[in-house]
Amino acid sequence: xxxxxxxxxxxxxxxxxxxxxxxxxxxxxxxxxxxxxxxxxxxxxxxxxxxxxxxxxxxxxxxxxxxxxxxxxxxxxxxxxxxxxxxxxxxxxxxxxxxxxxxxxxxxxxxxxxxxxxxxxxxxxxxxxxxxxxxxxxxxxxxxxxxxxxxxxxxxxxxxxxxxxxxxxxxxxxxxxxxxxxxxxxxxxxxxxxxxxxxxxxxxxxxxxxxxxxxxxxxxxxxxxxxxxxxxxxxxxxxxxxxxxxxxxxxxxxxxxxxxxxxxxxxxxxxxxxxxxxxxxxxxxxxxxxxxxxxxxxxxxxxxxxxxxxxxxxxxxxxxxxxxxxxxxxxxxxxxxxxxxxxxxxxxxxxxxxxxxxxxxxxxxxxxxxxxxxxxxxxxx
Numbered sequence: 001x002x003x004x005x006x007x008x009x010x011x012x013x014x015x016x017x018x019x020x021x022x023x024x025x026x027x028x029x030x031x032x033x034x035x036x037x038x039x040x041x042x043x044x045x046x047x048x049x050x051x052x053x054x055x056x057x058x059x060x061x062x063x064x065x066x067x068x069x070x071x072x073x074x075x076x077x078x079x080x081x082x083x084x085x086x087x088x089x090x091x092x093x094x095x096x097x098x099x100x101x102x103x104x105x106x107x108x109x110x111x112x113x114x115x116x117x118x119x120x121x122x123x124x125x126x127x128x129x130x131x132x133x134x135x136x137x138x139x140x141x142x143x144x145x146x147x148x149x150x151x152x153x154x155x156x157x158x159x160x161x162x163x164x165x166x167x168x169x170x171x172x173x174x175x176x177x178x179x180x181x182x183x184x185x186x187x188x189x190x191x192x193x194x195x196x197x198x199x200x201x202x203x204x205x206x207x208x209x210x211x212x213x214x215x216x217x218x219x220x221x222x223x224x225x226x227x228x229x230x231x232x233x234x235x236x237x238x239x240x241x242x243x244x245x246x247x248x249x250x251x252x253x254x255x256x257x258x259x260x261x262x263x264x265x266x267x268x269x270x271x272x273x274x275x276x277x278x279x280x281x282x283x284x285x286x287x288x289x290x291x292x293x294x295x296x297x298x299x300x301x302x303x304x305x306x307x308x309x310x311x312x313x314x315x316x317x318x319x320x321x322x323x324x325x326x327x328x329x330x331x332x333x334x335x336x337x338x339x340x341x342x343x344x345x346x347x348x349x350x351x352x353x354x355x356x357x358x359x360x361x362x363x364x365x366x367x368x369x370x371x372x373x374x375x376x377x378x379x380x381x
Contacts, residue, residue: 005028006098006352009348010023010343010347011102021039033162036093044081054071078119086129109255114139118138130381132377134376134378149366150200153365157197179205181256184200194371198365203284210222221307224310231272250287250290281318281321286321302327
């Protein structure tokens, strides 16, 4: 009996808060996968500013309670923006969408308190798109002792099988997503994901660089790493900051609020950006080395996705810190994947797995007690 192939639309808004990545895929939620379309839709300036201001207000569960009215207002505006995008994509692609995987916009992540708050009203989205919606992906993991992140590794596991089958790439391999935070999936071999898939949040990704650029200029990010490339690294500040950082066991998920840019206070735009970029590269490279040490598994095939892969200065610095000629550090785009849309594709895939009751997180990916599914399924039409 053949497995049902679902048409699923995944939506992802990352820590940059500048817009939505949307991907339509067809999959059985296991090993069948076909990409239909990818699209990016930028937030209008007003919504972007409100999201940034809101996130900067929230540091605790008390802050969530204090700002409830403001959160509800922005959540509605955010969801209505998403509804328009989804309806236009459905019309444009002339497809019947079975499921929408709606990650929402993370505004606070406190795993020790079992809190991970994403903006996004799944009921409203389902009602206005007349489609089943899967959202609140992280809560079940948190309720079972997990960190609530990273959730994309099971999709990385699927990708690893495609990379092996289609391009004959060797295991073990790492898929490195440099978003706001850098997370890494290490795949020992493409079978028995509970035993051979390991994942970690290891370091900041773009978050510190983006924050510096927003505070020091009218730009949102350092395009291609151009600003950092024009600056001079302040080695005294860099080395002091590195000395104060202690990489532990990588068991905890990370949030943008785990890091700050106060150490570059007093530097100009370019020098501050160069120093922060070098610091970020150091943390990423140390995290990558630590993963091999933890799993006693030397991995030389590394595939990059996420916006940070386009930052040439950052990638050059990571390569220099790794200092290993055997390492094959490649953009995943070289293998027929679009590195900008891996996460939106992942949430389309996770929606299918959630709907089928299949695991989306594992002890070796989020530290949950056992392999578990997640996500809340809504039909409101």
